[in-house]
């Protein structure tokens with residue numbers, strides 16, 4: 644068993660996930676950099692001392708189980724799980740126009756995949772002293788924010804993304820309730836609009852700024868919150 648805390652970040656070969664991996668490694672964590680294309684994960688890990696790539700496709704149950712088995716065999720526990728992997732499905736649109744395939748694809752990766760990864764790793768998270776689970780969410784998931792007609796977020800027509808992230812918020816609250824009293828804290832992080840393949844390269848925030856919110860929640864002390872959603876400016880409304 645290593646002395647370092649062990650963290651797994653899904654979808655960490657690029658973007659905000661890669662930055663979360665970098666910041667956790669710099670904080671002394673041994674970071675497993677989940678990547679559905681192992682070669683791209685290994686390429687990313689080369690830049691990041693303290694990280695190792697691991698093949699992980701969140702929508703493939705065999706891949707999820709293989710990753711959990713490897714972590715069990717190598718470390719026997721997991722201290723931090725960052726559910727970062729997500730998509731904006733192709734053809735995403737407003738509710739009036741969205742296709743069923745786009746909706747299904749969004750839920751398959753962003754919700755079903757996230758829950759599958761979490762379930763596979765829960766036994767190992769329970770073996771850590773004070774595990775942390777962080778689910779990447781978005782202000783586009785907030786009913787309060789999107790429901791405010793004066794908000795810029797109310798004009799974004801991506802129900803296949805927004806609805807899945809709202810579901811991620813519910814998963815976060817429910818899992819926090821299920822794990823209350825175990826020492827495991829579960830929270831959602833909104834990185835803000837960051838310059839990545841998903842966020843658009845003209846976005847104002849850097850992936851490192853977005854990552855910091857998730858890293859903060861991953862490193863909460865024992866008296867930290869659970870079942871909440873945080874952005875850089877503080878707690879977000881649901």
Ligand SMILES: NC(=O)c1ccc[n+]([C@@H]2O[C@H](COP(=O)([O-])OP(=O)(O)OC[C@H]3O[C@@H](n4cnc5c(N)ncnc54)[C@H](OP(=O)(O)O)[C@@H]3O)[C@@H](O)[C@H]2O)c1
Nearest residue numbers: 654658659700701727728729779781836837839840841842
């Ligand atoms: N960027 C923003 O402005 C912003 C704002 C709010 C919230 N977020 C959230 O922050 C997180 C990271 O976003 P990002 O901007 O860094 O996105 P990104 O650059 O598009 O990276 C997404 C990552 O998820 C991986 N991924 C997608 N489907 C997967 C699957 N089935 N199995 C495993 N990995 C999969 C991708 O792998 P491949 O490289 O193989 O495609 C990639 O590594 C997401 O949860 C996103 O919703 C982002």
